[in-house]
Amino acid sequence: MDTKRFESWFRKEAVATYWLIAIFVGSIWIATLLDYTLNLKWGCDPRALWIAPLILCGATAIRFFHTEVDRLLNRSSDEV
Secondary structure (H helix, E strand, C coil): CCHHHHHHHHHHHHHHHHHHHHHHHHHHHHHHHHHHHHCCCCCCCCCHHHHHHHHHHHHHHHHHHHHHHHHHHHHHHHHC
16 A cells, blocks of 8 residues: 555544544433433433543544644655
8 A cells, every 4th residue: 555545544534533433422422411401311421421522622632633743744745
C-alpha cells in the first residue's frame, strides 16, 4: 500500500471512529437524560449526564490534534 492511500485510509478511519463515538455517547446521554427527567425506569446511570460530555470533549480534542498533526505532516512533506 503506498503512502497516499494509507494516509487517505487513516484519515477516513479517524473521522468514522470520531463520529461513531459521538453518536454512541450522544445516544447514551439522551437516553439517560430522558430516563432521569421523565422517570422512565430504564435503569440508566445518572453519572452519564456529566461523563458523556467529557468523553465527547476528549474525542473532539483527539480529533482536533489528529487533524493538526496531519496538516503539519502534509505541509512538511510538501516542502521536501
